[in-house]
Amino acid sequence: MIRDLSDEHLIQAGSMKWALDEPNVIPAWIAEMDFAVAPAVSDVVQSYVAHDVFGYPDLRLHEQVVDAFATFAQRRWGADIDQRRVMITGDVMEGMRLALSHVAPAGAVIVPTPVYPPFLVMTRDMGREVIEVQMLDDTPTLDLAAIEAAAANSAKALLLCQPHNPLGRVWTRAELVQIRDLARAYGVHVISDEIHAPLTWPGVDLTSYASVMEDSDRATVLMSATKSFNMPGLRCAQVVSSRATNHETLSSLHPVLNHSMSTLGMRASIAAFTESDAWLDAVRTRSADNHAMFTALLAEHLPEVSCQPAQATYLAWIDVSRVATDDPMAGALAAGVRLDGQNYGVGTDGHLRVNLATSPDRVREIVRRLSSAQSGWRAS
Ligand SMILES: Cc1ncc(COP(=O)(O)O)c(C=O)c1O
Known part of the structure; x- marks a missing residue:
């Protein structure tokens, strides 16, 4: 039911998520999905x-x-x-x-x-x-x-x-x-x-x-x-x-x-x-599955980073305070991933938001990039 879109398709489509950086950066910041919309929505438009x-x-x-x-x-x-x-x-x-x-x-x-x-x-x-x-x-x-x-x-x-x-x-x-x-x-x-x-x-x-x-x-x-x-x-x-x-x-x-x-x-x-209930249900399942996979991959490859357990949305809230420098977003970007994390209010320093409305492959690649970051993202 979900049609995952390629990087090329998403860049050409021209929405904000994929428009900010060079093509080699994975955008996992603003709350947009990397899927085609539900068929009934597409037909109406x-x-x-x-x-x-x-x-x-x-x-x-x-x-x-x-x-x-x-x-x-x-x-x-x-x-x-x-x-x-x-x-x-x-x-x-x-x-x-x-x-x-x-x-x-x-x-x-x-x-x-x-x-x-x-x-x-x-x-x-x-x-x-x-x-x-x-x-x-x-x-x-x-x-x-x-x-x-x-x-x-x-x-x-x-x-x-x-x-x-x-x-x-x-x-x-x-x-x-x-x-x-x-x-x-x-x-x-x-x-x-x-x-x-x-x-x-x-x-x-x-x-x-x-x-x-x-x-x-x-x-x-x-x-x-x-x-x-x-x-x-x-x-x-x-x-x-x-x-x-x-x-x-x-x-x-x-x-x-x-x-x-x-x-x-x-x-x-x-x-x-x-x-569009069937399409929505597929997105809900994908969101839960991606969050579970992301949490497990972090535990395996970047155990200093913890992920907030969730019940809804395709967003993950992670605590990077044990590994990141003063500017964790810049650290993530240097590793090739754009995340979100500014202005979430009091008590949120050292936290970042990750958008997981994407393919399982991109989720794996996000963790791989973050865990192999050269600076600012590892305790040692
Ligand atoms: C909690 C919340 N409220 C509002 C918005 C923005 O919605 P709108 O574009 O309809 O103003 C978002 C967008 O991600 C959101 O997460």
Whole structure:
């Protein structure tokens, strides 16, 4: 079901992941896959392009996307999405920006770390104070006491990521209920970014924040097919509001404030949500298998580097603090692999994120290159 693409194909396709370096570098940084998209997605895009008309989107498509999304979320992880509270936007970070500016109360924003770096960059750019709360080490897990202290000290929003990028962890229903109760007690607006929700590994159950929030809670859930179906350039995401009033506020914004979704993104999302389960299941299996292989290869060839156990996503979070120099990304790049690792927040020095949405051969080659790095990557 998965069609692995060659280096030449990926370079010619011209997306960001393969465009930054010389062809001899393996790019394992930004969250794009090295596979062809699902056949139904490809068909929809090709038939759209064949019409030679690229106007603004037909607004009636919104309803179809919302229906396809709600049906998918119900079928895949049992989430009961109220379709009357779902809005379409261009991408997940745009949804987060709209929720922070228009429905979350003014005040500081709590961001558990490590975290997908744009959470920190965008929130600060909006002029909001950010309170970074480092996760507790064991699982790792959310530091509820520190989150509560921040809320008691006037923070008004919390950015969650479920499943978590970069840890690949799925928060349990009990954890989400604790967050919800805490948010209720302190009037905190929870924004739950669930873009990786379709990418739980086989056998892993996911609870969406949408399944624990109630109509009166302050909450926004963000989702998109673009990450798990590998079409982030097509622009379409969903914003689910707990409160009807918040949905109305967001939906009645002037169109220019929520303008970047595309016809292609909406049509491709419908095809992904309705006709691509088998492809998605193959990607979930590949993600779990590649993560297991990567972890085993590290243990064998680079035992000083540990890999965070995960339950979802195609990302691996590794601790290189015992082998790497001050700049582990540069060390990896010198070895011929581009990894990601900057701005993941407090407590993340000496860690890197590895994108494993690729062929098993490239995963093996990534470990081979890192373990044979001449400098900066070996303890001796
Ligand atoms: C957790 C998370 N949120 C948001 C995004 C970006 O999504 P979008 O392009 O829809 O803004 C990513 C991209 O990798 C992500 O991992």
